[in-house]
Amino acid sequence: MAASEALFDAVRGLTERDLVVALVCGGGSALLPAPPEGLTLAEEQALNRALLASGAPIGVMNAIRKHASRIKGGRLAAACAPARVVSLIVSDVPGDDPAQVASGPTVPDAVDARAALAMIEAWKIALPETVLAHIRSAASAAPDPRDPVFARNEVHVIASARISLEAAAARAGAQGVPAVILSDAIEGEARDVGRVHAALAREVACRNRPFVAPVVMLSGGETTVTLRGDGGRGGRNTEFLLAFAQAVDGLEGIHALAADTDGIDGTEDNAGAFADGTSAGRLRASGHDAMTALARNDAWGAFDQLGDLFIPGPTGTNVNDFRAILVRPEGHG
Numbered sequence: 602m603a604a605s606e607a608l609f610d611a612v613r614g615l616t617e618r619d620l621v622v623a624l625v626c627g628g629g630s631a632l633l634p635a636p637p638e639g640l641t642l643a644e645e646q647a648l649n650r651a652l653l654a655s656g657a658p659i660g661v662m663n664a665i666r667k668h669a670s671r672i673k674g675g676r677l678a679a680a681c682a683p684a685r686v687v688s689l690i691v692s693d694v695p696g697d698d699p700a701q702v703a704s705g706p707t708v709p710d711a712v713d714a715r716a717a718l719a720m721i722e723a724w725k726i727a728l729p730e731t732v733l734a735h736i737r738s739a740a741s742a743a744p745d746p747r748d749p750v751f752a753r754n755e756v757h758v759i760a761s762a763r764i765s766l767e768a769a770a771a772r773a774g775a776q777g778v779p780a781v782i783l784s785d786a787i788e789g790e791a792r793d794v795g796r797v798h799a800a801l802a803r804e805v806a807c808r809n810r811p812f813v814a815p816v817v818m819l820s821g822g823e824t825t826v827t828l829r830g831d832g833g834r835g836g837r838n839t840e841f842l843l844a845f846a847q848a849v850d851g852l853e854g855i856h857a858l859a860a861d862t863d864g865i866d867g868t869e870d871n872a873g874a875f876a877d878g879t880s881a882g883r884l885r886a887s888g889h890d891a892m893t894a895l896a897r898n899d900a901w902g903a904f905d906q907l908g909d910l911f912i913p914g915p916t917g918t919n920v921n922d923f924r925a926i927l928v929r930p931e932g933h934g
């Protein structure tokens with residue numbers, strides 16, 4: 602809250618001769634709480650918790666967050682008026698819509714409260730009654746992007762998943778491994794997305810289609826985890842990998858890395874982990890199993906047990922999930 606206030610202080614009393622340069626990256630939604638009048642920080646925190654546990658994609662979460670904030674949804678840019686605002690965006694959202702990054706403090710968008718309420722219902726998001734009442738009230742309305750206060754503002758996406766995947770593909774190519782980019786905007790339940798990636802890897806490994814091995818398949822985006830277990834530790838990338846490991850159990854020549862580019866995946870200090878066709882078997886041999894770990898959302902526990910966590914530490918930037926799946930020709934385990 603102090604950070605949000607400091608931003609408002611910094612832009613108070615600007616004139617039309619002023620220029621505000623806003624560098625915005627993911628994580629801003631959580632780092633800039635500013636409950637609107639009538640709501641408390643505890644209520645904004647409860648909203649945040651409910652959103653994170655719901656499995657809703659980031660576009661849905663942030664559309665809702667913008668209806669319970671004094672700073673999100675372009676409100677910070679509105680507070681800069683009549684100064685000009687140039688937003689430089691490091692995008693961590695699938696599709697790179699700048700209004701979604703950090704819930705767009707300087708980039709207004711057109712989602713209205715009715716749409717936000719429909720999302721709350723569709724995703725069965727359990728919100729405190731006070732928060733719901735606020736969203737239903739006229740006070741939740743975010744500024745209209747067509748408002749003349751935004752007329753001179755500019756927005757530039759300066760880093761994104763697309764750019765990181767293209768860089769990774771070039772790097773793999775330079776090392777003699779052909780790379781394909783599946784998509785930079787994959788969303789969905791982490792374990793389901795993991796199984797689909799595993800099916801693709803199997804198809805390449807067993808039938809050399811749709812790509813011929815050796816190949817590294819790259820993908821990005823942001824998966825989500827619906828919390829089922831109690832007391833499990835982990836994040837979406839390790840959960841993705843645990844389902845992946847189970848689905849390629851026993852297959853040789855398939856190696857995967859899944860990690861959050863900010864260096865921290867979920868609740869612990871790892872960015873992600875490594876998995877291959879031996880992971881599930883090694884887990885069984887140590888008296889654990891992938892299925893039970895998945896049921897508890899304890900992917901961190903599983904990869905910690907295997908010694909296969911990937912821990913580079915915080916990277917200082919965030920273009921969301923990064924996955925690389927290498928399939929080598931048969932006999933090159």
Ligand SMILES: O=C(O)C(=O)CO
Pocket residue numbers: 626627628629630631659663693694701702703704
């Ligand atoms: O809203 C956020 O803070 C995100 O991480 C997505 O940009």
